[in-house]
Structure formats: structure tokens, C-alpha cells
Amino acid sequence: MFAVTLADDAELRPLEPWQAAEFAAHAERVRRDVIDFIPWARTVVDEASARDFLQRYADKQVRDEGRLYGIWVDGVLEGGTVFRTFDAAQGVxxxxxxxGTGVRGRGLVTTAVRHMIDWAFGVRGMARVEWYCDPRNTASAAVAKRLGMTCEGVHRDAFVLDGERSDEQVWAVLAREWRA
Structure with a gap:
């Protein structure tokens, strides 16, 4: 197993099916903080559903189609990062x-995603890293901007959450921009 230090008290580590109980407890703690924008906040409601969710990402990783990481602060799972999609053949x-709101504002997400982007471009040879967010999620858009991503536009009514359609902002950074 590996861990990437994000701060003196925080690290980024793989989040795997064997951690289902911990993830289920985390989902319960942060549900109100993330439910407006994160689909799993509605579906991960117990250890079994947490294990199913984590297993889907473990299976994606085996197929080289995605990855899932947790952010631990003082040994407690407080958030995470994900390669929701990963298409090595297309380089995208x-x-x-x-x-969770209790650890926001410390740069943990920005630092974690910076490590992920470095790996995607430097190790895996990706050409483009994308970031999608609801335009109402200004905190998410702010992270994309801090990472040097460009807002390329809005896909109207492109995302369904809890039966409601919403827009999606599309942000991206290209390998040549990241290296510069």
C-alpha cells in the first residue's frame, strides 16, 4: 500500500472494498455535506452498499478504467478523490x-488532485484530464481553476441526480499546459 502526504496530519491512500465499514461510516458523516453533488451519497447507506461501490472501483482499476482514493485526516476518512473515468487508449x-466540511479550506483536495494529475500525465502519458461539476458547485469550480484548468463550457441538462436534470461545467487541463 502507498500513502501520499497531503499535510502533516493528512494523507491520500487507495480506498478499497476491505474498507467498506469505514467508508459506510464516512458516508453517513458527510452525507449532508456532499449529497447535492455526489451521486453515491444517495446510494451508499450501509456496509453492503459501501462494499458494492468500492468493489465497482476496484473492478475499474483492474480494467485500467478508474481509481478511487481516500483522504484521511488524523487517521479518519474525511473525503476522497477519484478517476471516475480513465481511458488510457484515448489519453483522457x-x-x-x-x-466533508470540517476539513475544507486547507488545500487538501487541490494537493491530492495535483498528485493525481502529475501521475496521469507523467507516468501514464495521458493527454487530457477533465473535471465536471455542477455550475452551482462553486467550490469545485474553484479547485479546477486553482489546478490551472480551463472552463471549456457547459453541457446543459447533462447530468441526472435523484431524477433531476442539471447542467455540467466542463473543465480540463492538457498535458502540454500542465508541463508549462
């Missing part, structure tokens, strides 16, 4: 994040 992936 999508990064995503969530974080």
Missing part, C-alpha cells in the same frame, strides 16, 4: 473529489 481521464 476525469478527476473528481468530495470532502
Amino acid at each position: 481521464c476525469e478527476a473528481g473529489v468530495w470532502l
Whole structure:
């Protein structure tokens, strides 16, 4: 297992099916903080559903189609990052994040995603890292901007959450921009 230090008290580590009980407890703690924008906040309601969610990402990783990481602060799971999609053949992936309100404002997400982007471009040779967010999620858009991403536009009515359609902002950074 590996861990990437994000701060003196925080680290980024893989989030895997064997951690289902911990993830279920985390989901319960942060549900109100993330439910407006994070689909799993509605579906991860117990250890079994947490294990199913984590297993889907473990299966994606085996197929080289996605990855899931947790952010631990003082040993407590407080958030996470994800390559929701990862298409090595096309050189395009999508990064995503969530974080409980109690540890926001410390740069943990920005630092974690910076490590992910470095890996995607430097190790995996990706050409483009994308970031999708609801335009109302100004905190998410702010992270994309801090990472040097460009807002490329809005997909109207492109995302369904709890039966409601919403718009999606599309942000991206290209490998040549990241290296510069």
C-alpha cells in the first residue's frame, strides 16, 4: 500500500472494498455535506452498499478504467478523490473529489488532485484530464481553476441526480499546459 502526504496530519491512500465499514461510516458523516453533488451519497447507506461501490472501483482499476482514493485526516476518512473515468487508449481521464466540511479550506483536495494529475500525465502519458461539476458547485469550480484548468463550457441538462436534470461545467487541463 502507498500513502501520499497531503499535510502533516493528512494523507491520500487507495480506498478499497476491505474498507467498506469505514467508508459506510464516512458516508453517513458527510452525507449532508456532499449529497447535492455526489451521486453515491444517495446510494451508499450501509456496509453492503459501501462494499458494492468500492468493489465497482476496484473492478475499474483492474480494467485500467478508474481509481478511487481516500483522504484521511488524523487517521479518519474525511473525503476522497477519484478517476471516475480513465481511458488510457484515448489519453483522457476525469478527476473528481468530495470532502466533508470540517476539513475544507486547507488545500487538501487541490494537493491530492495535483498528485493525481502529475501521475496521469507523467507516468501514464495521458493527454487530457477533465473535471465536471455542477455550475452551482462553486467550490469545485474553484479547485479546477486553482489546478490551472480551463472552463471549456457547459453541457446543459447533462447530468441526472435523484431524477433531476442539471447542467455540467466542463473543465480540463492538457498535458502540454500542465508541463508549462
